Amino acid sequence: MGSKHPLHTIEVLLLIGVGGFAGSNLRYFVSLAEPGLTGTLIANVAGCFALGFILYEAIYMGYLADQTHFVVGTGFLSSFTTYSTFAVQTTQAASPLWMAGNVVANYGLGLLGVFLGRSLARRVNGGVGE
Numbered sequence: 001m002g003s004k005h006p007l008h009t010i011e012v013l014l015l016i017g018v019g020g021f022a023g024s025n026l027r028y029f030v031s032l033a034e035p036g037l038t039g040t041l042i043a044n045v046a047g048c049f050a051l052g053f054i055l056y057e058a059i060y061m062g063y064l065a066d067q068t069h070f071v072v073g074t075g076f077l078s079s080f081t082t083y084s085t086f087a088v089q090t091t092q093a094a095s096p097l098w099m100a101g102n103v104v105a106n107y108g109l110g111l112l113g114v115f116l117g118r119s120l121a122r123r124v125n126g127g128v129g130e
Contacts, residue, residue, distance in 0.1 A: 012070050019075020027080045037093065037102055040085050041109065047081035048110040052117020060125040 031039045054073045057064055086106055093099045 011067075015067055015070040016075040019071035019077075020079040021075075023076035023078065023080035026076075027082060037089050037098075040082060040089055041102070041105055044081050044083075044086060044106050045109045045113045047077045048113035049117045051077050051081075052114035053121050054117075055114075056118040056121035057124070060121050 027043050030043050033039065034042055051073060054064070054069060054077075058069065086102075090099050090102045093102055
């Protein structure tokens, strides 16, 4: 097995860039529709769900092309979800109780989103992997 052709590397970088552009723009629109902690929570949980589906789709079925994984998983979802905004907003929350609640909500609901994405991938695959 030889190394990949340089055009393949350029293609992957472009696909990630296109996905990143789309994800960051959708993230911006979510922040306009629902500013603050709630908008960030929505984006992070939705991103976890989608990433859970993409990851487990690859494990259970593998129907989606590698290019789709680059565009959606690496590009789109990495720019749609936002750990840095989550961290800053948490430190700026109104009280320590809000801070703790935001951390628990983002991590707890994010993990639940991954599990639900996995469940959807299993169902799409006819229940295989359960």
